[in-house]
Amino acid sequence: MTTDRDGIIQLSVPMARTLCLDIFRQLAVPDCEATQTAAILLEASLRGIDSHGIALLAVFAERIRSGQIHPGRAPFIRREGPTTAWVDGQHGMGPTLAVAAMTLAMDKARRTGLGAVSLYDGNYVGALAGYVEDPARAGYIALAMANATPRVAPHGGGQGLHGTNPIAWAAPAADGEPLLFDAATGHAAARIGQAADDGSTIPAGIALDPDGRPTTDPFAAAKGTLLPVGGALGYGLGLLVDVLTGGLAAAPMGRCVPPVTALDGPYGCSFFALVIDPDRFGGATGLAADVAVLRESARTSTFFNFLDAVRAPGDRAWETRRKRLAEGIPCTHRRWQGLLQRLVACGLNISRAAAIDRST
Amino acid sequence: MTTDRDGIIQLSVPMARTLCLDIFRQLAVPDCEATQTAAILLEASLRGIDSHGIALLAVFAERIRSGQIHPGRAPFIRREGPTTAWVDGQHGMGPTLAVAAMTLAMDKARRTGLGAVSLYDGNYVGALAGYVEDPARAGYIALAMANATPRVAPHGGGQGLHGTNPIAWAAPAADGEPLLFDAATGHAAARIGQAADDGSTIPAGIALDPDGRPTTDPFAAAKGTLLPVGGALGYGLGLLVDVLTGGLAAAPMGRCVPPVTALDGPYGCSFFALVIDPDRFGGATGLAADVAVLRESARTSTFFNFLDAVRAPGDRAWETRRKRLAEGIPCTHRRWQGLLQRLVACGLNISRAAAIDRST
Numbered sequence: 001m002t003t004d005r006d007g008i009i010q011l012s013v014p015m016a017r018t019l020c021l022d023i024f025r026q027l028a029v030p031d032c033e034a035t036q037t038a039a040i041l042l043e044a045s046l047r048g049i050d051s052h053g054i055a056l057l058a059v060f061a062e063r064i065r066s067g068q069i070h071p072g073r074a075p076f077i078r079r080e081g082p083t084t085a086w087v088d089g090q091h092g093m094g095p096t097l098a099v100a101a102m103t104l105a106m107d108k109a110r111r112t113g114l115g116a117v118s119l120y121d122g123n124y125v126g127a128l129a130g131y132v133e134d135p136a137r138a139g140y141i142a143l144a145m146a147n148a149t150p151r152v153a154p155h156g157g158g159q160g161l162h163g164t165n166p167i168a169w170a171a172p173a174a175d176g177e178p179l180l181f182d183a184a185t186g187h188a189a190a191r192i193g194q195a196a197d198d199g200s201t202i203p204a205g206i207a208l209d210p211d212g213r214p215t216t217d218p219f220a221a222a223k224g225t226l227l228p229v230g231g232a233l234g235y236g237l238g239l240l241v242d243v244l245t246g247g248l249a250a251a252p253m254g255r256c257v258p259p260v261t262a263l264d265g266p267y268g269c270s271f272f273a274l275v276i277d278p279d280r281f282g283g284a285t286g287l288a289a290d291v292a293v294l295r296e297s298a299r300t301s302t303f304f305n306f307l308d309a310v311r312a313p314g315d316r317a318w319e320t321r322r323k324r325l326a327e328g329i330p331c332t333h334r335r336w337q338g339l340l341q342r343l344v345a346c347g348l349n350i351s352r353a354a355a356i357d358r359s360t
Numbered sequence: 361m362t363t364d365r366d367g368i369i370q371l372s373v374p375m376a377r378t379l380c381l382d383i384f385r386q387l388a389v390p391d392c393e394a395t396q397t398a399a400i401l402l403e404a405s406l407r408g409i410d411s412h413g414i415a416l417l418a419v420f421a422e423r424i425r426s427g428q429i430h431p432g433r434a435p436f437i438r439r440e441g442p443t444t445a446w447v448d449g450q451h452g453m454g455p456t457l458a459v460a461a462m463t464l465a466m467d468k469a470r471r472t473g474l475g476a477v478s479l480y481d482g483n484y485v486g487a488l489a490g491y492v493e494d495p496a497r498a499g500y501i502a503l504a505m506a507n508a509t510p511r512v513a514p515h516g517g518g519q520g521l522h523g524t525n526p527i528a529w530a531a532p533a534a535d536g537e538p539l540l541f542d543a544a545t546g547h548a549a550a551r552i553g554q555a556a557d558d559g560s561t562i563p564a565g566i567a568l569d570p571d572g573r574p575t576t577d578p579f580a581a582a583k584g585t586l587l588p589v590g591g592a593l594g595y596g597l598g599l600l601v602d603v604l605t606g607g608l609a610a611a612p613m614g615r616c617v618p619p620v621t622a623l624d625g626p627y628g629c630s631f632f633a634l635v636i637d638p639d640r641f642g643g644a645t646g647l648a649a650d651v652a653v654l655r656e657s658a659r660t661s662t663f664f665n666f667l668d669a670v671r672a673p674g675d676r677a678w679e680t681r682r683k684r685l686a687e688g689i690p691c692t693h694r695r696w697q698g699l700l701q702r703l704v705a706c707g708l709n710i711s712r713a714a715a716i717d718r719s720t
Contacts, residue, residue: 083443084473084640113444114474118641141603157661157670161654169596171603179603181596212662230590236529236541236673237597239654243501243531243539247650250642254654280444281478282610290607294521294599294614301517302572310517313596 009336010328015356016042016054022352023057023343027064029071033096040095044127045329048320049182051190052127055335058342059124060093065346066263069093069123075100083112086249087119091266094123095130098271102131102144105273109140113280118244119271120251122146124260128168129182129317135275136170136178139284143169143274147245147253149260152186152226155235158212160225162254163269164188165241170314172284175292181313185238186228192221245270369696370688375716376402376414382712383417383703387424389431393456400455404487405689408680409542411550412487415695418702419484420453425706426623429453429483435460443472446609447479451626454483455490458631462491462504465633469500473640478604479631480611482506484620488528489542489677495635496530496538499644503529503634507605507613509620512546512586515595518572520585522614523629524548525601530674532644535652541673545598546588552581605630 017038024034045053063069073092077085085104089097101117108115128144135142148163168182187206195202195218207221215221228234246253249270258268278284295312303310343350384394405413423429433452437445445464449457461477468475488504495502508523528542547566555562555578567581575581588594606613609630618628638644655672663670703710
C-alpha cells in the first residue's frame with residue numbers, strides 16, 4: 001500500500017481483505033459470512049464501483065451494531081419446487097443471503113434448465129455484478145435484481161416511488177470474461193454524494209429538490225428525489241424490479257420499503273435471482289461464441305466524439321479490475337479517514353487499519 | 361366509421377377486424393392464424409401504438425407476397441424440458457408463433473412455477489403488449505422480448521449494433537387491468553417516420569445521421585442510426601434482449617440479424633417468453649394487491665409541470681383502448697390511402713376497404 005503526493009492511498013487487495021475480515025471478526029460475523037461479504041465488497045472496489053466497495057465496511061458495522069443486520073442468520077427456504085424457491089433472509093448479512101439465493105437458482109437451472117429464487121428480508125447486498133459473474137463463468141445466463149428505499153420518482157413525478165432498483169445480467173463469452181452489465185434503473189445517489197464532496201454540480205435531469213423541482217445542486221438533490229434513467233424506460237424497468245423482488249416475495253415494495261437510514265428497525269429489501277441454462281435451448285457453446293462476436297462488434301463500432309471509444313458492458317470494469325489487482329485500490333486520504341472514524345464510532349479497534357495509514 | 365372535417369377516419373373495431381380478415385384470406389393465411397394476427401394488430405391500434413397496428417397489414421401483405429413470411433407454418437419444438445422449450449418458427453406468421461411460445465411458457469409455469477420459451481425464425485411480431493396481457497390476466501408475471509434489424513448504435517457508437525429490442529412485462533393487479541409495460545430499449549424508428557411525415561424535427565439525442573453525427577433532421581436520421589434510450593441503460597438492456605432472443609435461440613443477433621427490408625430472404629428474428637407463477641413464491645393474491653397499491657402510489661405522486669399527471673405504465677394505453685373501443689381507431693386520410701395503395705400493389709382486392717373509405 002502506498003500514498004502518492006495527492007494523498008491517494010493505494011490499498012492492496014490482501015490488505016483490504018485482511019482489514020475487512022478483521023472488522024467483521026470484531027463484529028462477531030461468522031467466518032464464512034465474513035469471507036463472502038469481504039469478497040463482494042472487494043469485487044465492487046476492484047471493478048471501480050467505489051460507492052459499493054470497501055467503503056461499505058462502515059455501513060455494515062453501523063447496521064450490525066444497531067441490530068438492523070443480524071450476522072449468523074442463515075437463509076430459510078419457506079417454499080420450494082424443482083425450479084423455484086421463496087427464501088426468508090431473516091435480516092442476515094445481505095451478500096451471504098444473495099450468494100445463497102443465486103447458488104440455489106443455479107442449482108435448479110442445472111437440473112431443470114431454469115432457476116428463480118425470491119429472497120426477502122435480505123438486507124443490503126452491495127453491487128449486483130458480484131452475484132451474476134460466477135453463474136456466467138459456469139456457462140449460464142444469470143440475472144439479479146434488488147429493490148431499495150423509494151428515492152426515485154416515477155417518470156414525471158416529484159416524489160420517490162421506488163428504489164434505484166438495479167438490474168445486473170451476465171452471459172458466458174468464448175473470448176474471455178463474461179459479458180456483464182450492472183446498472184441502476186434510477187440515477188445513483190452516489191453520484192450526488194460525490195458531487196457534494198467535490199464541491200461540483202450534478203448534471204441536469206438526474207434529480208429534483210425537496211419541492212420536486214429540477215436541480216443541479218447536489219445538496220438540494222440529496223434532500224430531494226432521484227429521477228429514473230431514460231425517463232419511461234427506467235421507470236418501467238424500476239417497477240419490474242420492484243415486482244420481481246418485493247412483489248414476488250410478498251415483502252415491501254415501492255413506498256412501503258423502509259428507509260435504509262432507519263437503523264433501529266429492519267430494512268426489508270428483497271432480491272431476485274434468475275438463472276438460465278443455454279443447453280436447454282440453442283446450446284451453451286454456440287451462445288458463448290455468439291456473445292463474443294456481439295461484444296467485438298460493439299468494441300469495433302465507429303464512434304462519435306463524446307466518448308474516446310465504444311465499450312461493451314463490463315469492459316471498463318474488467319480494465320479497472322486488472323489495474324487495481326496490480327496497483328491497489330485507490331482511496332483519498334479524506335475518505336479513508338472518514339471510514340476509520342465511522343468504524344471507531346462503532347467501538348471497533350482500528351489499529352490494523354491505522355497501521356495501513358501510518359505505513360504510507 | 362366516420363371521417364371528421366380534418367380528414368381523420370374513425371375505423372370501428374368490427375370494421376378493422378373484417379378488413380384484416382378479408383386481406384389475410386386473400387393472402388391464403390389459415391383462419392386461425394388470420395384471427396390471431398388480426399387480434400394482435402387490433403390490440404396495438406386500440407392501445408394507441410399505431411405504428412404497430414393495422415398499418416402493419418401492408419407489411420404483412422408485402423412480406424407474404426415476397427416469401428419472407430410463410431402463413432401456415434406451425435411452430436416446431438426442437439428441444440423441450442419440463443420448464444423450457446426451444447422452438448423453430450419456420451418463418452411462419454410472427455403473431456401466431458409468439459402467441460404459441462407465450463402459451464407454452466404459461467403452460468410450463470402452471471406445472472413447475474416457471475416457463476421460458478425461445479423462438480427463432482419467428483418473423484415480425486408487432487407490439488409486445490399483446491403477448492403479456494393474457495398471462496397477467498391469468499395471474500402470472502409475464503415477460504416478452506424480441507430482437508430486430510440492427511439499427512441502434514451502442515452507447516457512444518456511430519453505427520447500428522442491435523435492434524430497437526423491446527421489452528414488455530405485465531403483472532396482475534387487484535384493482536383491474538394488469539400493470540403492463542412495453543417499450544423499446546432503442547429510440548423508435550416510428551417516431552422518425554412520423555416527424556418526416558409531419559415535416560417536423562426529431563428531438564436531439566435520439567438519432568445520428570449516416571456519418572454518425574447527432575441530428576434532428578428526420579430524413580438524415582432515417583438513413584442513419586438510432587440511439588439507445590437512457591444511454592448505457594438502454595444499451596445494456598438492448599444487449600440483454602439480443603442475448604435472450606437470438607443468443608439463447610442459436611439464431612442471428614446483433615449485426616447478424618438480416619435487414620427486415622430485404623424482402624427476398626428470411627428475416628431471422630427471435631422472440632423470448634418468460635412466465636412466472638407467483639403462487640410458487642409469496643403468493644398471487646398478495647402480489648395482485650401489492651401491485652394495485654404500487655400503481656396507485658404512482659398515480660397519486662406529486663408531479664412537476666412538464667407532464668399533466670403521473671401515470672403508471674400502461675395507463676395511457678388502457679385509456680386509449682377504452683376511448684377507441686367506443687369511438688373507433690383514428691387514421692388520417694393520407695395514411696389510409698397509403699395503406700390501400702400498398703395493398704393494391706400486392707395484387708389485393710381492396711373493394712371492402714375502399715367501401716369503408718367511400719362511406720365517409
